[in-house]
Amino acid sequence: MAKKENSEEIYNKARQVISGGVSRNTVFRMPYPNYANSASGCYITDIDGTVRTDFANNMAALIHGHSFPPIVDAVIEQLKKGTAYTLASEIEVAFATHLIERVPSFERIRFMNSGTEAVMAMIKASRAFTGRPKIAKAEGAYHGTYDFAEVSQMADPSNWGKEDQPSSVPLAHGTPPCVAKDVVIYPYNNIERTLNILDKHAEDIACVIVDPVPHRVGLVPGNHDFIEALYAWTRKNEALLVFDEVVTFRVNYGGAQENYSVKPDLTSLGKIIGGGFPVGAVAGRADVMQVFDPHEKNLLLPYSGTFSANPITMTAGYQAMKYFDSEAVQQLNSLADIAVKQIREAIKLAGVPFSVTGAGSMFRIHLRPDPPTTYREAYQDKEGKKLVNELLDYMYYKENTLMINTFSCMLSTVMTQKEIDQLTEGLFRAFKALKPK
Numbered sequence: 097m098a099k100k101e102n103s104e105e106i107y108n109k110a111r112q113v114i115s116g117g118v119s120r121n122t123v124f125r126m127p128y129p130n131y132a133n134s135a136s137g138c139y140i141t142d143i144d145g146t147v148r149t150d151f152a153n154n155m156a157a158l159i160h161g162h163s164f165p166p167i168v169d170a171v172i173e174q175l176k177k178g179t180a181y182t183l184a185s186e187i188e189v190a191f192a193t194h195l196i197e198r199v200p201s202f203e204r205i206r207f208m209n210s211g212t213e214a215v216m217a218m219i220k221a222s223r224a225f226t227g228r229p230k231i232a233k234a235e236g237a238y239h240g241t242y243d244f245a246e247v248s249q250m251a252d253p254s255n256w257g258k259e260d261q262p263s264s265v266p267l268a269h270g271t272p273p274c275v276a277k278d279v280v281i282y283p284y285n286n287i288e289r290t291l292n293i294l295d296k297h298a299e300d301i302a303c304v305i306v307d308p309v310p311h312r313v314g315l316v317p318g319n320h321d322f323i324e325a326l327y328a329w330t331r332k333n334e335a336l337l338v339f340d341e342v343v344t345f346r347v348n349y350g351g352a353q354e355n356y357s358v359k360p361d362l363t364s365l366g367k368i369i370g371g372g373f374p375v376g377a378v379a380g381r382a383d384v385m386q387v388f389d390p391h392e393k394n395l396l397l398p399y400s401g402t403f404s405a406n407p408i409t410m411t412a413g414y415q416a417m418k419y420f421d422s423e424a425v426q427q428l429n430s431l432a433d434i435a436v437k438q439i440r441e442a443i444k445l446a447g448v449p450f451s452v453t454g455a456g457s458m459f460r461i462h463l464r465p466d467p468p469t470t471y472r473e474a475y476q477d478k479e480g481k482k483l484v485n486e487l488l489d490y491m492y493y494k495e496n497t498l499m500i501n502t503f504s505c506m507l508s509t510v511m512t513q514k515e516i517d518q519l520t521e522g523l524f525r526a527f528k529a530l531k532p533k
């Protein structure tokens with residue numbers, strides 16, 4: 097029998113054919129990434145034979161962990177009937193109905209293929225509806241890889257600009273300068289500064305985009321007053337308030353927006369609603385969503401995608417969301433509450449100056465004694481990043497625990513107290529071993 101190759105050997109080959117050896121930077125790891133062999137429930141096994149507990153869940157996308165039986169069974173049935181048609185399918189309508197019944201702000205929906213695409217379509221719909229060119233987004237917030245959504249993402253201190261006027265820094269080299277010109281950056285959770293900034297562009301802003309618990313900004317929930325102030329500003333200035341819930345839809349049965357008294361005009365979705373398959377969606381007010389409507393004499397936003405609403409994703413997503421009912425959401429969030437409490441105890445016992453933020457089934461550990469409240473506070477300098485990577489490596493190699501590379505966890509419904517104890521005991525050992533001097 098031929099010798100089975102290990103991850104290092106495959107990576108050496110990968111580097112010859114895939115740029116950098118990986119198709120997504122999130123799986124990149126020094127000295128080489130491990131290749132998955134199989135996964136089931138909350139465990140993932142690589143081709144080198146190591147089994148790890150999976151707290152990353154494909155970057156927050158797997159709400160029921162891996163190979164959830166009801167999804168697997170339904171997808172197998174659908175596979176036999178075809179994977180993609182140049183016809184609409186009934187399952188798309190059933191799934192759309194489920195999502196619309198789930199969230200009060202959803203009146204119409206359109207499916208697409210990724211969170212990036214959902215955010216792009218949401219921005220385009222806002223521009224088409226208002227006839228305005230600009231968008232406003234929070235400093236440092238991640239919303240996928242559409243040029244406009246990337247502005248100010250991962251900005252480093254040399255580019256921040258003043259606190260009352262954060263800079264519109266494009267991310268990718270070569271981004272046309274006109275992109276940054278049409279993106280207004282506001283400081284998250286700071287009402288006064290944000291409204292001052294928005295006022296300067298009042299007649300040009302199509303939408304104010306908010307992630308209600310933005311990961312890169314520190315996984316800090318949006319203050320009620322802040323979100324309400326944005327809503328009031330958008331009403332007064334005839335702009336739209338749009339939520340990016342690609343990640344945060346898991347926070348409540350009706351998404352993180354359930355926590356607020358105001359309803360967004362549009363919402364972008366992705367990740368968990370695909371049941372483990374690539375997905376995106378935009379949902380919201382019927383009159384705004386009309387920009388997509390091919391019936392309209394005045395179709396404002398022609399929009400299509402070869403694989404949008406494909407029956408495999410629709411089948412998997414529908415199953416995933418049906419099983420993520422109110423009771424499942426509550427149970428999962430309670431487990432996360434316990435996890436956060438235990439991690440805070442581990443921090444105290446280990447005597448490290450760390451803190452934890454989060455919402456629902458997501459949490460993030462920060463290397464600072466007080467939880468950050470802004471992107472600038474959550475930002476890790478070179479030293480901080482080095483320590484985060486060492487802690488993540490400790491968890492990965494010594495504790496066989498896979499976390500998200502910002503030192504975060506996204507739980508799944510198949511996890512139990514056993515996995516939480518394993519995580520917190522592992523973190524305690526990592527904190528003790530790598531305690532900052």
Ligand code: PMP
Nearest residue numbers: 210211212238239240342343366
């Ligand atoms: N918005 C947010 C808030 C995200 O976190 C992400 C992905 N992590 C996206 C959009 C983009 O989603 P995708 O990776 O599916 O393109």
